[in-house]
Amino acid sequence: MVTLLQRIDTFTDEERIVALELIDDAITRPEQSGYQCIVAVAPGASAGASEDDEHVAGYLSYGRTPMTEAAYDLYWVAVDPAFRGQGVGRKLCAALEETCRQAEGHLVRVETSSQEAYAGTLQFYLDQDYIEGGRLPGFYKPGDDLVILYKLL
Ligand SMILES: CC(C)(COP(=O)(O)OP(=O)(O)OC[C@H]1O[C@@H](n2cnc3c(N)ncnc32)[C@H](O)[C@@H]1OP(=O)(O)O)[C@@H](O)C(=O)NCCC(=O)NCCS
Known part of the structure; x- marks a missing residue:
């Protein structure tokens, strides 16, 4: 996972550290942290054989949103550049x-950045029927808005 995150050139070092903390929590204390991960195994690798980055095509971390009845947050999704598209x-x-859905969740929320480097990411969510629910102008830095998207399940 460390190597995969290093390959994502749009992530800052700080973002990589936070992403890894969520992965650690999902592995070591999923109940207390509420964080969980879904891992895509690279084609040709035997599922469950290893956590070796050679076998990871991508991953997603998510969790049930505290203080909601059944909303979920998609915290991170990252696909190795070799497996994109x-x-x-x-x-x-x-x-x-x-x-x-199986856990009777009714909504997924995801947040992303408005900067040009994330234009493909924003399109990725829109293409999967996520709806832009709002923006906080200059949230990350001047000119870089927080874009909030959601999908009703
Ligand atoms: C965003 C990301 C996860 C997409 O993963 P991917 O496996 O390449 O996406 P998919 O192949 O499943 O694409 C699904 C659809 O999303 C859209 N899409 C994906 N990447 C896109 C891009 N760069 N530009 C425009 N549309 C894009 C397309 O409509 C695509 O459908 P198509 O295959 O019919 O054309 C990947 O590019 C990535 O890891 N980016 C860097 C990390 C990141 O920004 N994560 C999100 C913030 S935490």
Whole structure:
């Protein structure tokens, strides 16, 4: 997972550290933290054989949103550049949505940045029927808005 996150050039070091903390919590204390992960195994790798980054095509971390009845947050989704454009991200989101539905979740929220480097990411969510629910202008830094998207399940 460390190598995968290092390959995502749009992530800052601070974002990588936070992303790894969520992965650690999902592995070591999922009940207390509320964080969970879905991992896409690279084609050709034997499922469950190892946590070796060679076998990880992408992952998604999510959790039930505290103080809501049944909303979920999609915290991070990342696909190794070598596996982009092959439907891995779409499958990870579909797996999340199915998991939420089974837990009687009614909504998934995701936040992203308005900066140009994230234009593809924003389009990725819009193409999967996420709806822009609002923006906080200059939230990350001047000119870089927080974009809040949601999908009703
Ligand atoms: C965003 C990301 C997860 C997409 O993963 P992916 O596996 O390449 O996406 P998919 O192949 O499943 O694409 C699904 C659809 O999203 C859209 N899409 C994906 N990437 C896109 C891009 N860069 N530009 C425009 N549309 C895009 C397309 O409509 C695509 O459908 P298509 O295959 O029919 O064309 C991946 O690019 C990534 O890891 N980005 C860096 C990390 C990041 O920004 N994460 C989100 C913030 S935490």
